[in-house]
Amino acid sequence: MVQIIGWGHTRFGKLAEGLEELIVQAGGEALAHSGVAPGDVDAIFVGHFNGGMVPEGFPSSLALSIHDDLRFTPAARLENACASGSAAVYAARDAIESGRAKVALVIGVEKMTHLPTAEVARGLGHAAYQPEEAGLSFPQVFAMFARAYFDRYGDHARTLAEIAAKNHANAMANPLAHLHKALPVEFCEVASEKNPVVADPLKVTDCSLVSDGAAALVMAADDVAASAPRAVRFRAAVQVNDFLPMSRRDPLAFEGPARAMRTAIAEAGLTLDDIDLAEVHDCFTIAELLVYEAMGLAEPGQGARALEEGIVRPGGALPVNMSGGLKAKGHPVGATGVSMHVLVARQVLGEAGEMQVAGAEHGLVFNMGGSGVANYASVLEPAR
């Protein structure tokens, strides 16, 4: 078994720090939090997308800057677009379960806000299938998902606005979030000068934030974790990749996400009713809506019910994105998957501060690269 025994998390937002400083801050904080001495780290995994947004094309060894005792520690970078952070988490799982590592340090990081929006869009566009989608930005890709959804199930601009407003409200309780600004549903629903259309029907409030930030985890084998001050275990961890070209996938079926989440919950020996909260990949509000349906909270086309019935809201049966999600917590892409694991680990230990879901025992992470291409679903629970 693999356990999470410590974490670090910079604030997400427009930060002065560069990539190396973010790595060092989050990684150093995670080591201190776990009580593990740097010299006891057996392997390092850095989750980082890059996409040309920063010149650091070989960031793995930057993590050795955290402490001199990390010199000679194996380090590698994992990339799976916006799921690069979870790719690093899962590589650490393999390293520990294989017996190669007793302790692994995982750091997810991205630096984006120094670039003009068009260059960020171009950077992220490198995660699309180039022969067919090179001209599309990710807002355009998810706008296609939204249009397909509206065409099949009716106009759901209001539902998307409800998701945006929920996540903005949730972020008020997360001191690490990029944006602390509660937005009324009406503001999110109606296009305006302050909330213009980005790619019809998606408006600014339907899109996640361009952020800088890093998050880190210390993960360990059972024997090391036994003496750690805190420990969270993976009850399940499932990765599913789908074809990269959108032309080879049914957008509304969201098959990769559905398979990942449903398999993870089944492998955990649980049902969705047993999950107390989820941090999911709301890169766009339409994605969160599709995730409700993919995880089985609602039938296809019925995701709005999860909001109407309060299920996914604070105090509901399965609060989603108590952190504010990518929408308001921010989305430094390589950091996101690690951040989600940090936040769910905090929740299941009752250490989530004002974000805390009372009595949370089983938490779900769903992190996605591309439009349902690289899909990671983890179920976390307290180890003791």
Add this chain to the structure above:
Amino acid sequence: MVQIIGWGHTRFGKLAEGLEELIVQAGGEALAHSGVAPGDVDAIFVGHFNGGMVPEGFPSSLALSIHDDLRFTPAARLENACASGSAAVYAARDAIESGRAKVALVIGVEKMTHLPTAEVARGLGHAAYQPEEAGLSFPQVFAMFARAYFDRYGDHARTLAEIAAKNHANAMANPLAHLHKALPVEFCEVASEKNPVVADPLKVTDCSLVSDGAAALVMAADDVAASAPRAVRFRAAVQVNDFLPMSRRDPLAFEGPARAMRTAIAEAGLTLDDIDLAEVHDCFTIAELLVYEAMGLAEPGQGARALEEGIVRPGGALPVNMSGGLKAKGHPVGATGVSMHVLVARQVLGEAGEMQVAGAEHGLVFNMGGSGVANYASVLEPAR
């Protein structure tokens, strides 16, 4: 234990194929070679540097294009600069040893020749430590190594020329090599119009080639490998990362490479005398010279002896880079580490064609990212 049960390898060179086609060719060939059905692949690892040289910033799922039955198979990209290929190999080892995968498909790939030389240099330059080395090209970095070596141990331009000539001659026996052109030592030694200085004292013949290409491995757990037509096992596999900034490393000590190779040989329960051949990272001729010393073939400053005494030449006690090495086989950076494992696997099974080292039983791979930053050393032997 983890075993290699099949491989694929495109020709290296200036190829018409794009990144996806290279992945599909090498990966498909490896699956066919192993006899494994695509539907039996449990995990895919793609080794790819990128550095902005191609727009495909999220290549992992391109491997699913090999066969429809690969849909939903977990895939991730590994990056560790010019050791990205070995990073993928080692991630596959972890996945298999952890029990998560019975069969893993590993593909290393790079596409470089479509770019002007200056843009390739800029792409590779993203593997340097940006705050201190952003203005340096890799030839300049290794020229500093060469100058430091010459300053301490005397002018070894002749030694470097011997290495270049050896590897060019070796490549004549490798049909997959980028360059089939034997070059006299004198041509390599003396700067000329046809062999100009790139970064003093390194000339064109001291530098590896800018190449396109892909290589692939099918790796499997013991029970699957037992019924495979061929099997090679890892007797040892060691990864060592060093600090990224050159200012924090003694270039001539080459500590990361030395630790990786010496630890691998020790963990294999062998001595250097037991190693029958090696494929090592001659990104520049000075690197191969330093590798001789780092692996213990010669004392510091005495690496030339390995050439003078014929040890590293065909028919010697430890032939190095029978494939032609990065120097003449070519160096599509993400493919290189996988290619090395393919070539050493072929050698220890007696399947290396005209490159074959008679009676080879134990082979060493040494793949390096940056100037001794990410270091991977594997010892391979026949599994049966």
